[in-house]
Amino acid sequence: MTQPAGGKPPTRRQLAAEETRRKLLAAALDAFADRPYAEVTVSEIARSAGVAQGLLSHHFNGKDGLYAEVIREAGAQLQAALDVDTVGPLSALLQRRFRAHIEFLARNEQMAVHLILRRAGATEAAWNAFESARLHGIRELCRLLHVDPEQPAVLSSLRAFTAAADELTLTWLQDARTSPTERLADALVALLAGALSAAARLGPADNLEAVISELRGHL
Numbered sequence: 112m113t114q115p116a117g118g119k120p121p122t123r124r125q126l127a128a129e130e131t132r133r134k135l136l137a138a139a140l141d142a143f144a145d146r147p148y149a150e151v152t153v154s155e156i157a158r159s160a161g162v163a164q165g166l167l168s169h170h171f172n173g174k175d176g177l178y179a180e181v182i183r184e185a186g187a188q189l190q191a192a193l194d195v196d197t198v199g200p201l202s203a204l205l206q207r208r209f210r211a212h213i214e215f216l217a218r219n220e221q222m223a224v225h226l227i228l229r230r231a232g233a234t235e236a237a238w239n240a241f242e243s244a245r246l247h248g249i250r251e252l253c254r255l256l257h258v259d260p261e262q263p264a265v266l267s268s269l270r271a272f273t274a275a276a277d278e279l280t281l282t283w284l285q286d287a288r289t290s291p292t293e294r295l296a297d298a299l300v301a302l303l304a305g306a307l308s309a310a311a312r313l314g315p316a317d318n319l320e321a322v323i324s325e326l327r328g329h330l
Contacts, residue, residue: 132171135162135167135171136177136180138156138157139151143181144185144219144221144226145221153167156177175236178234180240182240183243185244188215188222192212192215201255201256204255205255205303208255213283224284227277228278229277248273256318258307259318264310264316265310271309272303276299300326303326304323311323
């Protein structure tokens with residue numbers, strides 16, 4: 112819990128409120144990872160969390176707000192899993208990152224299928240949370256590639272890459288994971304190189320040619 116302004120330790124009431132919020136979020140994450148938005152009820156989430164139903168509205172402004180927070184939490188957990196060694200050639204770095212990405216999704220398949228790889232369209236708040244998580248991932252990828260995400264050609268091409276990569280990974284998960292993780296990671300690197308090549312054709316962008324050349328040199 113974030114320490115209140117002024118450096119004072121949190122009160123018992125604040126600690127209890129944070130614990131309630133944590134329980135509701137954990138229960139909702141389990142529920143929404145297991146079933147579609149429309150099939151999950153506020154009452155079952157509150158019951159699973161062991162708290163009064165009215166507290167859900169107090170902490171999350173209702174089911175829509177809680178669902179959006181679940182989308183953000185799933186994205187945050189995925190990003191935390193991508194904290195890999197960034198030393199070495201770019202292609203090797205990307206392969207490590209993509210392997211970490213795939214392995215997290217494989218360990219959390221229900222969350223992956225319902226909250227990360229498929230677009231959250233149940234509510235506007237959830238859609239915004241989903242898009243925000245996607246954009247954060249794209250910006251992190253651009254940071255590793257040393258390319259500017261504000262360049263329109265780069266942003267649009269990496270959005271296309273993300274959508275294609277998610278579809279490829281979803282198919283892999285649902286098809287009994289017939290290919291080794293390493294092979295899927297290699298495929299994602301190749302897919303990324305293709306997306307960057309498309310960006311280069313759409314318009315000038317700093318550093319793209321060098322990145323594409325390095326990636327293709329290791330495929």
